[in-house]
Amino acid sequence: MRSVATAMGIDIRNGRLRASTEMDALGTLGVSRKAPVGLGDIQVVVELDTDADDATLAKLAELTERDCVVAQTLARPPHLTIRRAAGE
Template sequence: MSAADLRERQRPLKAAYREDPASAVQTSTATAVVDQQALTATVGTWAGDVVAGLHPATGGDGTEACSGDIILQALVACAGVTLASVATALGIEVRSASVTANGTWDARGTLAVDRDAPVGLTDIELVVDVDTDADEEKVARLLELTERYCVVARTLAEPPEVRVRRG
């Protein structure tokens, strides 16, 4: 897609959101069906069901998806799409690109081995490998805007309040 095609596709959306800011607020929903016997949660996605289970470090056998890995997968997917969109908007030709996320977590926290050990990812590094003829200044701008506009990266950097309630 060209930069002009992207602008044309987004133009009516931007105009509508400027005119009615409330129309830009979207609700995304995901649902998991829990299986206590199997210790899994099955999430329906557009690409089919994903069965999440325990990570091997917490007693799983590695045959189900790990929720921590799913967070990282969402991050690289979002960062990749954002990178492609930003590169297109800036007129930067990318021959190839990959995005890798490395996350660190302490199994003691989720297993309640140590009450002071954190639960969840505590450190995430996003590594972008991009092959382009663009100069370093343009690549730096590309990475800066990718980080700024990636929904998942922004959500992790500035987490919303999460409330658990009975449905």
């Protein structure tokens, strides 16, 4: 976000990022097949000390989400391949 803000000419004096989610361990531990496995929706809230207006901050959020390596990785589930070790 800092890199995107710099590219947009936004001065950020300070910031705080808070990420939260929910997880039902019963699914992950195999205790309940009805409980989901993994994390629920991830919510990220960013509070910035800046003079930028709301429209500029909305654009900053949009571009940050588009360019964020972590966000883009989470948006596309990984493909899992399992193979037998060679020679066995």
